[in-house]
Amino acid sequence: MTPAAMVATAILLGAFVSTAGVYGLLYCLSHSHERPVVKVGRSLSCWALCAIAAAIVLVTPLHPWWKLLVAGSCAGYLAIPTVTWRHLDRLHRGKT
Amino acid sequence: MYRSQRLGLKYLVASTAMFGAMIVFGLLSSFYYVHPTLLLNVFNFNSAKIVHIDGLVIWLLMGFIGSIYWFLPQELEREVEGIGLAELLFWVFCAAVAVVVLVFIFVQYGSANERSMWLINQGRKYVEAPRWAAVGITAVAVVFAYNVIATTLKGRKPTGIVIVLIADLVPLVVLYLDAFPEMANMSQDLFWWWWLVHLWVEATWEVLIGCIMAWTLMHLVDASRRVVESWLYVEVALVLGTGILGLGHHYFWIGTPRYWLAIGGFFSALEPLPLLGMVVHAVYDAGERRLRAANRPAFYWAMAEAFGNFLGAGVWGFMMTLPQVNLYAHGTQWTASHGHFAFWGAYGCGLISVLYLVLAKTRGCEDLDGSTWKWSFALLNAGMLGMAGALLVAGIDQAFFERAIGGSTWDAFLAMQGRPWFREGMWARVAFGLLFACGYVVLVYDLAAISKTREPRVERATAAAGS
Numbered sequence: 001m002t003p004a005a006m007v008a009t010a011i012l013l014g015a016f017v018s019t020a021g022v023y024g025l026l027y028c029l030s031h032s033h034e035r036p037v038v039k040v041g042r043s044l045s046c047w048a049l050c051a052i053a054a055a056i057v058l059v060t061p062l063h064p065w066w067k068l069l070v071a072g073s074c075a076g077y078l079a080i081p082t083v084t085w086r087h088l089d090r091l092h093r094g095k096t
Numbered sequence: 097m098y099r100s101q102r103l104g105l106k107y108l109v110a111s112t113a114m115f116g117a118m119i120v121f122g123l124l125s126s127f128y129y130v131h132p133t134l135l136l137n138v139f140n141f142n143s144a145k146i147v148h149i150d151g152l153v154i155w156l157l158m159g160f161i162g163s164i165y166w167f168l169p170q171e172l173e174r175e176v177e178g179i180g181l182a183e184l185l186f187w188v189f190c191a192a193v194a195v196v197v198l199v200f201i202f203v204q205y206g207s208a209n210e211r212s213m214w215l216i217n218q219g220r221k222y223v224e225a226p227r228w229a230a231v232g233i234t235a236v237a238v239v240f241a242y243n244v245i246a247t248t249l250k251g252r253k254p255t256g257i258v259i260v261l262i263a264d265l266v267p268l269v270v271l272y273l274d275a276f277p278e279m280a281n282m283s284q285d286l287f288w289w290w291w292l293v294h295l296w297v298e299a300t301w302e303v304l305i306g307c308i309m310a311w312t313l314m315h316l317v318d319a320s321r322r323v324v325e326s327w328l329y330v331e332v333a334l335v336l337g338t339g340i341l342g343l344g345h346h347y348f349w350i351g352t353p354r355y356w357l358a359i360g361g362f363f364s365a366l367e368p369l370p371l372l373g374m375v376v377h378a379v380y381d382a383g384e385r386r387l388r389a390a391n392r393p394a395f396y397w398a399m400a401e402a403f404g405n406f407l408g409a410g411v412w413g414f415m416m417t418l419p420q421v422n423l424y425a426h427g428t429q430w431t432a433s434h435g436h437f438a439f440w441g442a443y444g445c446g447l448i449s450v451l452y453l454v455l456a457k458t459r460g461c462e463d464l465d466g467s468t469w470k471w472s473f474a475l476l477n478a479g480m481l482g483m484a485g486a487l488l489v490a491g492i493d494q495a496f497f498e499r500a501i502g503g504s505t506w507d508a509f510l511a512m513q514g515r516p517w518f519r520e521g522m523w524a525r526v527a528f529g530l531l532f533a534c535g536y537v538v539l540v541y542d543l544a545a546i547s548k549t550r551e552p553r554v555e556r557a558t559a560a561a562g563s
Contacts, residue, residue, distance in 0.1 A: 003500035014415035
């Protein structure tokens with residue numbers, strides 16, 4: 001890995017998790033706010049997350065096993081907000 | 097109020113004071129980077145850094161202990177067993193910390209012999225406290241564990257949170273014993289030393305703050321015990337599942353077998369997943385409350401804990417945790433950036449939330465608000481974000497030029513100190529550090545003002561009974 005590729009890879013990895021956070025946040029907000037802008041933002045962040053994951057897989061010189069991990073993490077980041085939200089909803093509904 | 101809760105308050109006050117000492121020595125350490133001859137032959141950089149980092153460990157540890165002494169009797173509806181011994185050890189702990197800090201400031205170092213190890217510095221990074229003080233810390237930890245376990249056994253109904261807490265206290269105490277062995281082989285020494293440092297910070301402390309935040313949410317927003325406990329089990333399982341073997345991400349350049357790098361990279365790359373779950377949980381709760389809570393400062397600091405943990409530990413950590421990047425980033429200012437942000441998000445914000453909660457409960461003023469806390473909230477978080485950003489820029493520059501291009505030689509290290517991005521990053525860190533310090537001053541002012549303007553709940557009740 002060249003020095004420039006190391007920095008580019010690190011920045012992409014940071015952007016990947018940051019975007020996952022933005023997606024999670026907008027996913028939650030889209031449940032409490034009916035505004036179209038939030039829903040558009042949620043879709044955009046979802047696509048951005050997939051695009052960054054694709055860039056890490058296709059462009060960076062990481063070993064294929066790490067690329068597989070990033071692809072798996074991408075699926076995890078897309079699933080976590082939905083699964084967590086449903087789990088919390090179920091818990092709160094049955095708390096009494 | 098229970099005696100244990102009074103003891104908890106004392107611990108929280110001591111913790112806040114140590115937070116201040118940590119900031120003072122952190123600022124001093126940051127000045128050495130921009131003025132390397134500062135206090136030359138008077139007070140060296142290493143001693144300032146030791147007090148800064150050990151101060152961090154102690155303020156958080158005192159904060160955890162104080163929080164648990166405060167919540168525990170309410171949880172179990174009885175006074176803590178062995179409270180007299182705990183009260184005595186609080187003063188022993190404070191005196192020991194004061195003596196150790198004075199030794200670090202005025203004695204600083206000694207010859208490489210047993211006497212120095214026992215009286216001046218144990219010589220192991222982050223657990224430098226001389227051996228007599230390390231024995232004292234072990235005694236405090238053992239008595240604290242005894243307090244929790246004995247109280248639970250005497251009580252009638254151990255709750256889920258207390259059971260998780262007890263399960264966590266055992267490794268917490270046992271791992272600290274790792275501070276004692278003397279090993280001549282440097283690789284072996286560092287291998288085991290990371291068990292203490294990593295497994296305290298990324299395993300046992302995570303569980304401690306999980307239990308503390310569970311109690312905080314129950315008191316703060318009246319969260320249901322069933323919800324809080326079931327979520328605590330899920331989070332603890334996920335955090336421990338990814339955190340324990342994440343240990344391997346520290347095993348660079350110390351002679352450990354190569355497979356550790358892959359194990360560490362894999363498990364620590366999974367660490368942001370549960371942190372995203374915590375963010376979703378925080379936003380869910382905030383939505384349920386519509387960002388309204390009687391104790392707004394405590395509520396906002398609790399929210400900041402979830403977001404800060406995700407950013408500092410999750411984003412900053414993932415950026416540098418895969419072995420191909422970690423190989424170069426390891427031990428640079430990049431690591432310092434991650435360390436600052438992650439500690440702040442995971443622990444600092446949570447403990448400040450507890451401070452406001454406990455203060456409000458003790459003073460009988462559930463509806464805390466105003467503008468002062470907002471200033472401290474903004475200054476502390478902006479200061480930390482700025483410091484983390486400045487260190488990140490300097491650290492990436494360092495990993496790029498000093499490590500990847502320069503090959504980590506002594507010449508490359510010296511050349512690095514003069515590079516513009518590194519120097520500007522260090523100056524920016526000082527500036528944001530000062531901002532952070534201002535936030536601390538405002539925080540202490542706010543806490544003191546709330547304490548003075550409101551009568552303690554106990555005194556009010558007594559006065560009412562008298563009239």
